[in-house]
Amino acid sequence: MRECLRSLKQNHKGDDAKVKRAFQTLLTYIGNVAKNPDEEKFRKIRLTNQTFQDRVGALKGGIEFLELCGFEKVEDDEFLFLSRNKVDMAVLNSAGSELNSAINNPFFGVL
Numbered sequence: 001m002r003e004c005l006r007s008l009k010q011n012h013k014g015d016d017a018k019v020k021r022a023f024q025t026l027l028t029y030i031g032n033v034a035k036n037p038d039e040e041k042f043r044k045i046r047l048t049n050q051t052f053q054d055r056v057g058a059l060k061g062g063i064e065f066l067e068l069c070g071f072e073k074v075e076d077d078e079f080l081f082l083s084r085n086k087v088d089m090a091v092l093n094s095a096g097s098e099l100n101s102a103i104n105n106p107f108f109g110v111l
Contacts, residue, residue, distance in 0.1 A: 001068050001095055005102045008061030009109035020103060022062055025055040027099040030069060033082060034092040043082040045071070069095050 005023070012019050032042040045052055045066070056062035063080065067073075069091055071080040102108045 001065065001098045002101075004061055004065045004068055005098055006109040008059055008065065009102070011060045013109075018059070022056050022059050023099050023102045025052075026062065026065055027096060027103065029056075029066065030092050030095045030099065033069075033087060034089065034096065037087045037089075038084065040084075043071075043084070043087070045080040047073070047078060047080060065095070 008022065009019050012022075029042075029045065032039075036042050047053075047057060047063075056066075066080055069082070070086045070088060071082045072086075073079070074081045
């Protein structure tokens with residue numbers, strides 16, 4: 001997970017604001033699922049959604065990170081979906097910790 005985030009930062013190192021926004025958006029997605037695992041609306045992301053594309057989807061590594069958290073492409077790759085029985089709180093907590101570190105540690109991805 002950390003390597004995926006490090007790679008995302010390296011791939012877009014010229015645009016720190018975009019990377020930070022991507023990390024914050026990913027943290028929101030993961031946090032929403034962790035707080036509301038029974039709510040399907042938090043476990044389903046439309047890949048063509050413009051906001052998702054602008055903040056996460058267009059960045060190399062963004063979708064891969066969500067897939068590491070258990071999301072899978074469904075419905076002819078129109079959605080990323082995390083089925084209720086695949087919600088793993090340990091994985092989500094680990095993802096949240098990695099994202100917090102990526103957001104708050106100024107040296108993340110540098111070393």
